[in-house]
Amino acid sequence: MNIYVLLKKTFDTEEKIAVTNGEIDSDGVEYIINPYDEYAVEEAIKQRDAHGGEVTVVTVGDEDSEKQLRTALAMGADKAVLINTEDDLEDGDQFTTAKILEAYLEDKEADLILAGNVAIDEASGQVGPRLAERLGIACVTTITGLEIDGDLAKIDKDVEGDVEKLEVNLPLLVTCQQGLNDPRYPSLPGIMKAKKKPLEELEIDDLDLEEDDLEPKTKTVDIFLPPEKEAGRVLEGEIADQVKELVSLLRNEKKVL
Amino acid sequence: MDFELSKEQTMIRKMVRDFAENVIKPRTVEIDTQAKFPLDIFKQMGELGLMGIPFPEEYGGSGGDTLSYAVAVEEIGRVCGSTGLSYAANVSLGASPIYYFGTEEQKQHFLKPIAQGKVLASFGLTEPNAGSDAGGTKTTAILQNDEYVINGEKCFITNANYADTITVTAVTGKRPDGKNIISAILVPANTKGLKITSPYDKMGVRGSDTAEIILDNVHVPKENLLGDPEKGFKQFLYTLDGGRISIAALGLGIAQASLEKALAYAKERSQFGKSIANFQAIQFKLADMAMEVELARNMVYKAAWLKDHNKPFTKEAAYAKLFATETATRAANQAIQIHGGYGYMREYEVERYLRDAKLLEIGEGTSEVQRMVIARQLGC
Ligand SMILES: Cc1cc2nc3c(=O)[nH]c(=O)nc-3n(C[C@H](O)[C@H](O)[C@H](O)COP(=O)(O)OP(=O)(O)OC[C@H]3O[C@@H](n4cnc5c(N)ncnc54)[C@H](O)[C@@H]3O)c2cc1C
Ligand SMILES: Cc1cc2nc3c(=O)[nH]c(=O)nc-3n(C[C@H](O)[C@H](O)[C@H](O)COP(=O)(O)OP(=O)(O)OC[C@H]3O[C@@H](n4cnc5c(N)ncnc54)[C@H](O)[C@@H]3O)c2cc1C
DSSP, rough: OOEEEEEEEEEOOOOOOEEEEEEEEOOEEEEHHHHHHHHHHHHHHHHHHHHHHHHEEEEEGGGGGHHHHHHHHHTTTTEEEEETTTTOOOOOOOOHHHHHHHHHHTTOOSEEEESOOOOEEEOOOHHHHHHHHHHOOOOEEEEEEEEEEEEEEEEEEEETTEEEEEEESEEEEEETTTTSOOOOOOOHHHHHHHTTSSSEEEOOOTTTTTGGGGGSOOOOOOOOOOOOOOOOOOOSSOOOHHHHHHIIIIOOOOOOO | OOOOOHHHHHHHHHHHHIIIIIIIIGGHHHHTTTTOOOOOHHHHHHTTGGGGGSSSSGGOOOOOOOOOOHHHHHHHHHHHHHHHHHHHIIIIIIIIIHHHHHHHIIIIIIIHHTTTTEEEEEOOOOOTBSSSSSSOOOEEEEEEEEEEEEEEEEEEEEEEGGEEEEEEEEEHHHHHOOOOOEEEEEEEOOOTTEEOOOOOOOSSSSTEEEEEEEEEEEEGGGGGGSSOOHHHHHHHHHHHHHHHHHHHHHHHHHHHHHHHHHHHHHHHOTTEEEEGGGGGGHHHHHHHHHHHHHHHHHHHHHHHHHHHHOOOHHHHHHHHHHHHHHHHHHHHHHHHHGGGGGGGGGGGSSHHHHHHHHHHHTTTSOHHHHHHHHHHHHTT
């Protein structure tokens, strides 16, 4: 099976987000594989081990994305592709990323493409479905189970806590939800072997794309942190009086009643 | 000069940290309070290839370097001193001497399963009357009909209750000047005449196995002699030099953990209407801790780097061990102080750091022995 994984680097979940001059400060920040993409890598390796074939991990990113790709290789992926847009693109959005991935994947005859349900940074959940649409293949989001039998994929899909059972033909793109699997730790031999595995670096030029084709469809107007939570207020006195005070506050001060 | 870890070393740190945080950390308190050796954790560490980091693939290792191994010990020590000690002892004392001095056959037979993480191993040097003074070894090994017959007693041996192979040091003869010849012999733990018990109730590293070994007419084939029969003493000095880097790394991990816990607590705890991190008395403690941790890290990594580049590292390994382990004790002690009364309570864990750190100033050469080694290297 010809398997592709879409992977993004995101801030480590331990990092504190700081905004300076309307931009998120990324100085000295540690990056990790987007946790949902880790489920995708794990699932891809499992499916390959069960059905044969090859796992290629693809990222649209910058020079530093190599670290996350090497980690995926250390976990057991076979090849990695870094589409480096650092020098060519000022900005991008989900449209940009999906379009680049389309250009890369359109002639690859992928049987299965796995992505994360969302990236934990911008959490749009759009790149996977957009890409499937552009490639004209089926797409199932938030999967928690995957069994492949020949051309048929039997899927458990998380629908707000319930499970929907689906059968879909390959080729197929899925996005992976928590609960699908337990991503493995890259083993020591895996880490040592990862440096010898192929990691191809491409630029948009290599995909016959130009900056104009990739103009984002959205504009970021402002970036700000959620307001600090104000101290709460504890009412005192008899319950009946507290209820009266609460209603009066909601009506007169907060004007929500 | 390059102070940056390589990509592989960085990946190893991340993997070991994730493993330590997710798998070991939830068990750390139980490992300490119940003094329970976490065999299942060692099995998982073996499967991840952690037992074979500094050994080549042909002997079941991962083909990594000493620096990667030191980073792994540091990360495990950061969450659990007991697991860190047993890990460091298994690799540096159990496996390494076989790698350094073993014949090809011994490496295939004894080293490979240790490096692959399938079995554990120990190094039995210390005796009731021979600790710092290893030359005072009383255990004897006498060659009879192509077999060594070993008699004696070893104490404080890490991992021996769980080990497959124990490298035992013993007197095998006398040099012309009358001094004892000390050799190292590989003894399978299931050999008849070997009695391994754990009679100790330890202050710290309570989940690390520590054993007493009685050798009563233990017969092993003469092929089990490790390395040069005349140079056993030199060999274990070399082994201990390497081991010191790992004990230093363990101290570094405990010191790092002490700093992190103390800093987080100082920011959270409020007295006199302010966070105690605002008081200069607390700030100066934290500043000293942070500085010493970083200096210890530089020394540990440098000693590992020297070893990886085949340069002399005896003196630097002693610096690293002495400084990093004394830093660990100081940092843990200050972490308790910064926690006030809460630090004295087990729940806050910093008291365990101090109990664990103290061992590191004793095992694999006491702080006094490190100073002797350094002074000797200075030509005193
Ligand atoms: C938990 C634990 C695990 C251990 N694991 C192992 C193991 O796996 N294998 C193994 O072989 N051993 C092991 N040991 C033993 C350890 O290496 C010894 O305890 C250590 O070397 C000190 O020896 P000793 O206890 O006999 O103390 P002693 O040598 O009696 O030392 C007592 C004091 O005298 C000082 N001293 C001794 N000689 C001098 C001198 N010439 N000048 C100045 N001061 C001196 C020492 O520094 C110390 O302060 C372990 C010990 C412990 C506690
Ligand atoms: C075993 C035990 C028995 C005890 N028995 C009793 C008892 O019988 N009765 C009783 O009332 N209490 C008792 N205590 C409580 C003990 O007195 C307090 O723990 C102690 O006063 C410290 O207070 P704290 O733990 O709240 O630490 P904190 O006051 O929070 O101190 C934390 C750290 O901040 C430092 N710090 C605080 N303020 C400043 C400042 N302004 N400038 C610089 N540094 C500062 C402290 O020195 C310490 O290092 C006991 C405690 C223990 C552990």
